[in-house]
Amino acid sequence: MRRLLTLAALLLLALPAAAQPEGPLTIARQGSFFIGGREVASDALSTLPAYASSGTVTVDQMYVRYQVPAAATGRPLVLVHGCCLTGKTWETTPDGRMGWDEYFLRRGHPTYVVDQAWRGRSAGSIAGINRVRTGRAPADELPTVFAAAHEGAWAIFRFGAEYPQVFPGLRFPLEAQGEFWKQMVPDWLNSLPTPNPTVPALSDLARKLEGAVLVSHSQSGIYPFQAAALNRAGIAGIVSIEPGACPAATGDMTPYKGLPVLVLWGDYVELAPRWTPRLKGCRDFAAAANAAGGKVEVVVLPEMGIKGNSHMLMQDNNSLEIADWLAGWLARATGPGK
C-alpha cells in the first residue's frame, strides 16, 4: 500500500498544475435526453405471464447526459465511447481521478456524454432471444452479442503485447484495472444495421447543438465521419481518438472539406499488429482528404514527446495533460462556441 501511495504521489508531481483543476464547479444547466429511436411491434417481448409477449417497444435511441458550465467559452463536445464500453469511459477514471467530461466542462466546454444505441441506457431489443426460446426460430438466428474478456481486451487496449505483459512505461493505472473491467458491457454492435443508429443520432445531436465537436473513441471512431457524410450541418469538428477505422482514402472526400479533424494516437502502436494498419489507414485518409481541401491532422503522442499512453488514453495517468493539450487544439482549430 505504501508503495502504491508513493507511486501516486510521484505521479501527481509529474502532472502540470493546470491538469488538476479544483474547487466548486458552477453549472448553468444539466440533464439528459434521448436522440432518435423508433417504435417496433414485436410478438416475442416476454416469456413471463406478468408481461405481455406482444406489443410495441422503442429501440435505436441514443441516451445523452449533458452539463453546460456557467462560463461556456468553448464548443460543445459530444463524447462517444468505444467497443464494449458506455459513456462511463469519459467519467471518473478507474483510479478515481477526474474524467474528461468534467475537465472539459471546467475548461468552458458544454459536454454531452452518450451511450451508443443498444448499449448502456440506450435500449436494444431482446425479441431475437425470446423467438428462439419459444421455438419460433432456430438457435443460429440468435442475436450476435459478445463480451470482451479481460485477457483478450488487454492487447486491444494496448496495456501490453499480450495478457498479462505490460509495455514499459505504460501510463494506464493498472493498479485499478479491476475498476476498469467493471466498465465493460456486452456489445450488440454486430446485430445492428450499417450505419449504426448512433450515426444519424450523432448527426441530429450536432444539428441540435448548432456547432458541436464530435469526439469518438476506438469502435465509434468512424461514426463522426459517417455523420458528416450524412449531414455536415452542426458539425464544427471531429476528434477521433484511436479510431477502429478512418474513412477509406479511396472514398469521397467532399464531406470533410474544410472540416477541422484531429486523429489522435497514443504510444506502442508500432508494437500492436491490431493497431499499426489502422494508424496507416488514417494517415492515408488524411493525405487524401487534405489533397481535396481537408484539414485533417494525425497526431501520435510520442512524436510530441508524450509517451506511455494506452488505447484508453482518456483514463491514463496523464489523461488531463492530454486533455489540456486537446483543449488548446480545439480552441485553435474549431474556435469558440456560439
Add this chain to the structure above:
Amino acid sequence: MRRLLTLAALLLLALPAAAQPEGPLTIARQGSFFIGGREVASDALSTLPAYASSGTVTVDQMYVRYQVPAAATGRPLVLVHGCCLTGKTWETTPDGRMGWDEYFLRRGHPTYVVDQAWRGRSAGSIAGINRVRTGRAPADELPTVFAAAHEGAWAIFRFGAEYPQVFPGLRFPLEAQGEFWKQMVPDWLNSLPTPNPTVPALSDLARKLEGAVLVSHSQSGIYPFQAAALNRAGIAGIVSIEPGACPAATGDMTPYKGLPVLVLWGDYVELAPRWTPRLKGCRDFAAAANAAGGKVEVVVLPEMGIKGNSHMLMQDNNSLEIADWLAGWLARATGPGK
C-alpha cells in the same frame, strides 16, 4: 401546439414557486464509480473471430453517478429505479423538466443515481445466449429476459385502467409519452439470484456514505428493506415509492426497529387490481413493524389532497411539488447529513 402551450402555462401557474428552482448550480464534487462486482470465467463470451470465446468478465457491479452540492445540508440520497428502467428515471422528465436528481441536489442533498445490476451501465453476462447459439445448451436454457411493451406497461404505470384509456386528472405528461418509452430497457431481473446483486451493493454504498437514505421505486421497492436486513449500518432511512412489495408482515421486524421509513403512493391505486393488494401489504407491514418499535409511515398522496399522480410520480407534472414535500419529510424524519 397552441393548446399544448396553454396547458403548459397553466401547469406552471399551478406549481408553487419553490418547485421551480433556477439559476446556476454549484457542485462541490461529482463523478461516478461502481459498487460490487465479481469476476466470472466463461467459455461462451463471443461467436466472433475478433473476440475470444473464453476468458474472464466482471458482472453484478452497480453503476453509481453522484453529485455533492457546495452547500450540503441534507442526507445523501441513493435513487434506485424500477422495472425495465435505468437511473434515467430520476433525471430530466420526458417533457423536459428538472428531475429529482437535480432538485434534491438544489435542496442540499448529495444525490447518488444508480443503474441496478445487469441493467444500463451495469454489465450482465450474455454467455447464456452464446452457449445456445453454439449448440452447447438447449433453447430452453436461454436467459429469461423481457421487455415491457408500451401497451402492457400503460396499466402498470397507472396512466389508465388499460391502454389507451386515461385516468381523469392524470398528471403524467402523456403528451411526451414517446420520450418516456425511450427510457425503457430490457430487464434481466428474472435471470438473477435472490437477493438481487443490487441489494448487497446498496448496503455497501450506504456504509460508504455513512448515513444515506435509500430511495427506491416499484420493482426495487423491496431492495432497501433487504439491504437493511443484511446490514443496518449506514442506512439512515428508507423511502419506498410505490414498491412492488413491502416486507411480509409475518417476517422478522428487527431490521426496521427505529428506522425512519416512508412508503409513498400516488393516485388511482384502488382502481388498479395490480396495485391495490400491494398497498394493503405495505399497510400490514407498517402495522407489524410499528408494533415492534418501527417508524414506518404509509402516505397515499390523495389522502393529503394531492391528486392525479401515476406510478411514475417523480415524472408527473407536479413532481417537484411532491419532491418539496418529501424534502420536508426527510428533514423531519432523518435529520441533516453528517
